[in-house]
Amino acid sequence: MTPGIDVTLGEVAASLTLVAIAIAISRWSSAELEGEMGIAVLRSFVQLTAIGYVIQLIFDDGSLWLVAALLATSIGFGTLTARSRAHKVPRPTLPLLIALTAAAATTIGLVLVLGIFEASARYLVPVGGMVIGNAMTASAVALNRLGDEFAQGAGEIEATLALGATARQAALPHLRRSLRSGTIALIDSTKTTGLIFFPGTMVGMLLAGADPVDAVRLQLILLWVLLGAAAISALVSTALAYRGFFTDAQQLRDPPPP
């Protein structure tokens, strides 16, 4: 364990007290969230424990190919998870896969080229995981909104097509709103960081006994990298996915009812 912190399994188990309180509140208020909470606790325990061992293996081996395989798997799961939020969008899988890959490749590539992090498993695994997770959330929210925009705005979109506008011109106001939806949460949390909440990396470093200034610097890098990743992911996913709503003849596949 790191010198500043030593966590036993008993202490981890003790933190379940709070989950027990949450479950009690859910039962008392008939919110019926007990099952969901139980599944969430179980999944987080199994998934994190498993990934902990996998990461340990990758760190011990040091192979960048293993890092790439782990990140590719994360992108795959991220795509599937985001797809379930984009059920109103026709054929969202490929746009999501490209968006997550583009976000991960650009941001990780950039921090390596700029020399912010060295190309080692110790940096690439946690940073890559955070980047892909945030990119997934951003594109899932953006495509979810895009689906709603096309469902509710079909009349306006077709009225614009009727003027001889291209599919892109007709979709543009809706693309903008979707892009905004996908990135606004991260922009807001970046704005309020340090005032309302302390981000995870910084907290982790402080708990592990790091110098606060170092912790802050690393956190700033991560915040800005994540902001870029979210924007790239939302932009690429919406820019590719909107085409699925239109035919080659610039018609809506699912026109508004007459």
Place this chain on the structure above:
Amino acid sequence: MLFELEGVVLARGGRRVLDGFDCRIRAGVSALVGPSGSGKSTVLRLLDRLSDPDAGTVRYRGTDVRLRDPLELRREVCLVPQLPALLAGTIADNIAFAADLAERQPDHDALLGHAGLDPAYGGRDVSQLSVGEKQRAMLARALALEPRVLLLDEPTSALDPGARSAIEATIARLADELDVSIVLVTHDLEQARRLAAWIVRVEAGRAAGEGEAEELLLT
């Protein structure tokens, strides 16, 4: 003939909305008349390729519309939908958007005038307009393309009788003053008679008759 439809079939959600639709639409002011759900709005959407038929042919001035570039066709044959759907911003923004698409220099005052709106309306935000004003703004925006044909889908269905008469007067004036043909969809036979010289009657996805308004409405 301005438009000819031959053996047009179009299904939607497993239902045949048009089932062997044949008709001719003449230049000038024509009307597609029929009850709600008869398929007349669907015909209108086929005329500027907002949809393509599953079978059959739609011809505009003798050419299959599928051989035309859809964007060019829609700027020449412009559809104004039943429900006003303007872009966010002012009426002038909407007119400028359409004029840019057709690479025209819009005369805002003249366009507003043709649509029966005072020139002062140009700066009005579309969210502050009544339904009738929005309908007129849609008309002004369509005219900014300088189309050869206007397709008007139930242009007065959402209006009170006073506003309806005013829009009808505007449509009649447009046909007289501008070199533009108008195809009007309406469920109102009387309105078709007041405005159109050529009428196609639409019933259950088929054309039940077509001809000069006076002759057809006597039968």
